[in-house]
Amino acid sequence: MIIVTGGSGQAGRACLKDLIAHGHEVCSVDLAPPADPSIRHSRVDLTDYGQTIAAFSAIDDRVSSQVTGIVHLAAIRAPGLAPNHVIFETNTVSTYNVFEAARQLKIRNIVWASSETVLGLPFANPPPYVPVDEEYPGRPETAYSLSKLMGEEMAKQFCRWDPETKIFGLRLSNVMDPERYAEFPGFDDDPRKRNWNLWAYIDARDAAQAIRLAFDSKLTGADVFVIANADGVMSQPNDALLDAVYPGVPHKRAFGPNETLLSIEKARRVLGYEPRHSWRDHKAG
Template identity: 40%
Template sequence: MNTNSSEKKRIAVTGINGKVGTHVVNELLAAGHEVFGIDKSPAQRDDIISIVADLNDYGQTFDALGSIGWDVLGDTKDKAFDVIVHLAAIPHPRLYSNAKTFQNNVNACYNVFEAAHHHRLRDIVIASSETVFGVPFDGNLEYLPIDEESPRRGRNAYGLSKLVMEHIAEEYTKNDPELRVTALRISYVQNVEEYKEYPEFADNLDARAWDIWSYIDGRDVGTSVEKAIHQSKRGFHPYLIVADDTVMPIPTKQILAERYPNTPLKGDISEYGALLSNQAAKNDLNWKPKHSWRDHV
């Protein structure tokens, strides 16, 4: 269950310059929250207070998460924020070397949790990923649609980094009964302008088979974070954040018949229904996606 969604909070958001960060900050500001940005490069917007910090450096992380804005003395303090939203990461495989991707994402996550612990910050939302279930997906799936009970598997450096980040979060919550961590397993994030490419692979199942034809509109990621900051359950709680439909104009049952004919189905799937389930986020966070590529193509 969530607390009052109208409650104004002071929120530190890491990775504000990223694709997801832009949508998240927009949504949090629209909901009336106070946002403090953290990124390794200067903010690309001037409607929030922000600081430049490299989260792979623990000292900089500690300083940033104790910030109180453009204050006179520049001192840090405990409990500076109501919530930390940790988005900063190398966002996909092979942008950097595998070793760099893993080191960056895992080390930054550890530094955020350790600094939060010492600052007595007890509410954290992290950007995880559907890749913790084994992207690129192969034909050996226990059942579909994939949900929070599906086995986790890190099949590349990026997915493994997200899986380890989740494990870090789980262990910190075990050691601190007051800590709550909401992990949003975000699907392939899309902006409106990217939907114009969809007709190019409309009859090609191979093009997006790696992610079992899933996606999420960036605006819906923003609303999922706004819902998640009101999470009231302590402990570690992960949720798939994915659109209700696939990226294909082909009915999902036809896709299943061709690519996953022997995979058991867990529940009903609608005509163009996604093969990643967002039902847990709908139930626990009172969130649901509002945007579909079909509205733009």
């Protein structure tokens, strides 16, 4: 069984659906129930370590078989949704509790949602180069981003303590459901509407694919991966966007006119990730 924390969120809903479609047994652990009432769910406050380790151990008919891994998506999901100290405390403590409960129970397969914000979002100042990738050190600009960077640092130490453990952090871009794609053409009149994350996004279904691929990976240790769609949200070509907002920013490598500027090359190479969805296909259909 795979426990998915935060199963009621955007990425969580898609993740549960994808895991079930690929034959996995799942249970959603969250303060809110998942949208699909057929999915097993238990209400757990992950900021309480006792509740966390109890939930990962057994919950009657909800968690009744051996837990093989954790997908940790639960968090206050963006800056500004609570006071800064509440976001930092909630996200950092809950992530610690998930990692520590898994360690004590010898659950060694963990995939969790880090964030694109660790890369320095919002890009009020130009990024150091484009496309931005995992080689760029974390540059948190908010309490939310700092909480995610703390999770990445904790993962390294947990895997040092137990080298058989895998903790992969996915730096998910702005998660989008297909229903939002009708908004995208409205971004074109002003490049600054979406420059805060270099015009990137991630279809929830592709986020779910990346989570499953990370979970199925036989690698061990702590690692992080940028997860975005293959294209950006704008119809305008990248060169025009960069000239308008970030003139002179260095190009680390050549890239296509509409290619994502949050590099997914590492996820492609290591996980076999390949985005299958695009707002352009949805628009055309």
